[in-house]
Amino acid sequence: GSWRNSMAPPSERPGERRGAEMKKLYGEDAAKIQAMEAAMQLNFDRHCDLKQPKYWPVIPLKL
Amino acid sequence: MQCDWPLLGPLQWMRYVNKQVKVKAGKDEERRGWLLTVDPVSASLVLVDFKEDGGASVQVVMGHAVEEVEVLQEADEETTQRLQSSFLPAKTRRLDP
Amino acid sequence: SIATSASSETNAEQLPIEQHARSVLRETFLRCLLSMTNKKVQFLMHERVKVEATFGASDIDVLNFQVSDLHTPIGVQKEALIRCQDVISFTCDS
Missing domain, CATH: 2.30.30.100 (SH3 type barrels.)
Structure with missing residues (x-):
């Protein structure tokens, strides 16, 4: 599905770059927030794999 | 009116937390509620309304649709407590120094 | 899409405060979504x-x-x- 496109990591050193960004944004709490986000994204991806939802409406209301 | 709500940043958004706010979003849509939090990623607001039966209704207003946010009043201690404990599982609830 | 304009204005002392605020706001938001x-x-x-x-x-x-x-x-x-x-x-x- 197309929701994956937005989640595709940047091509060079995705993990490292994301970690550094998280550290800059959340400081000492970066690891905690990153863990919560990882769990949530996994949950979302799993739901989508399982249920194969289609976009509604098919055409975006607002571009 | 051009609104810069999504650009305010965490320290500014914090000033609205635990306040009763009036939010204009979308065409002539207006809503009120106690502001629980603002998502720093999407600038979306979470408004809570307490009902008489003890329940609560939660409204999320998407950051991109926000046109205006106005503070109506501050929460008293009881309302703050009630608000902030709404979504925390009991075991992770703790008082920060 | 995260607002960075505010962080560029904050000084070194304010940075941890801003980071903590962002983290509290984000965690509460994620918990709220999960509760739905x-x-x-x-x-x-x-x-x-x-x-x-x-x-x-x-x-x-x-x-x-x-x-x-x-x-x-x-x-x-x-x-x-x-x-x-x-x-x-x-x-x-x-």
Whole structure:
């Protein structure tokens, strides 16, 4: 599905770059927030794999 | 009116937390509620309304649709407590120094 | 999409305070989304579209909501993705 496109990591050193960004944004709490986000994204991806939802409406209301 | 709500940043958004706010979003849509939090990623607001039966209704207003946010009043201690404990599982609830 | 304009103005002393504020706000938001799992929500969308559905999950960038039993004006769609850009607000009673 197309929701994956937005989640595709940047091509060079995705993990490292994301970690550094998280550290800059959340400081000492970066690891905690990153863990919560990882769990949530996994949950979302799993739901989508399982249920194969289609976009509604098919055409975006607002571009 | 051009609104810069999504650009305010965490320290500014914090000033609205635990306040009763009036939010204009979308065409002539207006809503009120106690502001629980603002998502720093999407600038979306979470408004809570307490009902008489003890329940609560939660409204999320998407950051991109926000046109205006106005503070109506501050929460008293009881309302703050009630608000902030709404979504925390009991075991992770703790008082920060 | 994270606002960075404020952080460029903050000095070194303020940075940890801003980071902590961001983290508290984000954590509360994520918990709130999680609390909506399997609950009925009403979406108010652009073009005055109102629909009801059972909330499933949100991606972390808040771009898409995965929902079930979406009551559209032309019938029920069992499984659906809603674009957050189409949404003005959504409400959940608990």
